[in-house]
Amino acid sequence: MYRYDEFDAAFVHQRVEQFRDQVARRLNGSLSEDEFRPLRLMNGLYLQLHAYMLRVAIPYGTLSSRQLRALAEIARRYDKGYGHFTTRQNIQFNWPALADIPDILLALANVEMHAIQTSGNCIRNVTADAFAGAAADEIEDPRVTCEIIRQWSTLHPEFSFLPRKFKIAVTGAPTDRAAVAVHDIGLKIVRNDAGEVGFEVAVGGGQGRTPMIAKVVRSFLPRRYLLSYLEAVLRVYNQLGRRDNLYKARIKILVHEVGTETLTQMIEDEWALIKDGPVELPAGEQERIGRYFAPPPFANLPAEAPGYEAERRRNEAFAAWTRTNVEAHWQQGYAIVTLSLKPAGGVPGDATAEQMDAIADLADRYSFSEIRVSHHQNLILAHVPRADLPDLWRALVALGLATANIGRVSDIIACPGLDFCSLANARSIPVAQRLSERFRDLDRAHDIGELRLNISGCINACGHHHVGHIGILGVDKKGEEFYQITLGGSSAEDAALGALVGPAFAADQVVDAVETIIETYRTHRRNGERFLDTYRRVGLAPFKESLYATA
Amino acid sequence: MKPQILTANRLRDGIVVFFTRDGGWSERIDDSWVSDDEASRAELVAAGERAVAAGTVVGPYLIDAAVSGGHIRADRLRERIRAAGPTAGSEQTLKYV
């Protein structure tokens, strides 16, 4: 993974001291809250419902074991002993004191981390496929691109006061695990007919109150033009994006209002004037960064791991876990393991300091000291020898991290909701908890098969409800929590926005409603098709009927 | 007049606090000074502005509340959660250690 050199290290430490001065000015009264707010937001610090919340960037979701231990230490020393992993592959601390933030940022800087641009109307932390560098179907490790973008976008003088926040995601594989279609810019690494590697560029995806699927503006961008093309997109957006209405300020609205063709032309016109200019990476820089993401020193392992196969035969719980939480690795003898942060009744995405420390130890032992955060709010050990899977599984069981539910109904994405967030209209976490309890029987969950269930506590859609196969949106009706349900969304390569199934359900009805939807699917499915495919074949009608016929 | 109380977040640590009868700030909603007339309402607003100017709290605002049996209950769910803490979260997470 990427390591800071002296320039990067100097930069983050300068940034800590800059914020230390800003916090001191706030505490001594020389900065008002109005003046301080944009400064703290540029360092990822919010004031939430109960306390300050610090969002720490985990670039493209990759952590070293040393960094994860530092996060555990911050959780223990400055927070309440846990952290919350988010859909942008970041971690949030819910209870830090303002006066401690400079020291927390220093602790982060000491392990090559920061909280820069995790908030504000700037280019946010760039996200990537959590299986980067490991996925069997990968064309190229997307993190090289992400790191180039991270550096270019860091305190960009022209693009730090955009009309609205700006999110970029990169996938290096045809299977989209990075939700690129719902980002302001989604980059797909592709090969052209000549076999050259470049990007398919899509612009204007997003969720929130006006969800949109990104439109392809360039089917092949040669790799060397990455930065000039991004600069062209951002410059067009910075100049023309709406600034009169917060809710219409994202680039998706610009795409919608001027049309994909016109916007594409504007980007191309701007790009023609800056390509091959000083913004391009000089020769050798891509390769220099690429070397940081070279594969770890894999051992030459046999394809078969007899101990693993034997354990699968005699231990059904282990076998079930390997079916859902273990994925193919391109390197023979290795596997990708997802650690579920979704235990029955748990809080999606939360991990305790003790769990983080233990995961760091497991990463050291089994996965080249590297950990990933997925946008589904789980953690991943990307390079585990198959022969070690039984031992790893036993360790994860003891830590409560081996729930065999990845990609299943209880692998729920949920935003913090009204329990923590000052913008929320309804709670998300208790709904996720009740749903994961209802579907805690893993045999039943496996029979239901792949299902993405996403919950947001307000229309800002941090819980990605628009792209859940089943999406739940909390709304406030005269002081009561109600939940709207959408069906048919997807954030993968078959990206789609869910359709509203009908009137909202009261808090005490929503779990039953989801169960009714799932039973309706089981009635209609053919030949083991997924929920999403059944829905696409039969449409909303049977679900409406079973949900509302008796009402 | 509908009873109201004054709440804010403490500047230094962000913790939710309520303005009290004795002119201070408490983490317990039950300590709140309940205003039910114009004069005390104005006093609460002024107290909030003074506390902001003094750098004690951030973002003070009035909320509707009801008093019964010596306890104060905010009308809105959001404010009840602010007063009592998350209804789900850390305890559930720490249980899995």
Added chain:
Amino acid sequence: MPLLKSGSLVDDPWISLADGEPLPAQGAIIVSLKRWRDERADLIARTNGLGVCLAAADPAAAVAADLPLLALIALEFPTFRDGRAYSTARLLRERFGFKGELRAVGNVLRDQLLFMHRCGFDAFEVKDAAAVDEWKQAMSEISVFYQTAADSRATAIQLRQQRRSQS
């Protein structure tokens, strides 16, 4: 309003004229884009300095052809959140080669001076005299830059390349 230039407060020799305000006989003046368009001939006929103030929505291209006639361009920040003028500034400097004074006016905050300077601004209308110390701090607190802009600061990439070629 105090004017910060080259790190110190200077007397502002420029007069900002509202639309409709009569042209003074002497002195350098700054007019709006509308007035520049409406009274172009009269304004060129004056021999004193001429500047145009662009609103946040005015593109750089609106004055690109006139740059030889202009000694100053002021770009307005209606609020600190409105970042359009950063793009305008870079385009005026980098694409259209404007060499005159590029002045930031409006909601110009201490914590944005570095961004503005990097985008090519060299004069700043500021709130008060404290700006001089703030300027010094803003220019010195960060010394690593990750992207090229309109300034001459070396980027981290350039410094890395230099170091490699020396070793």
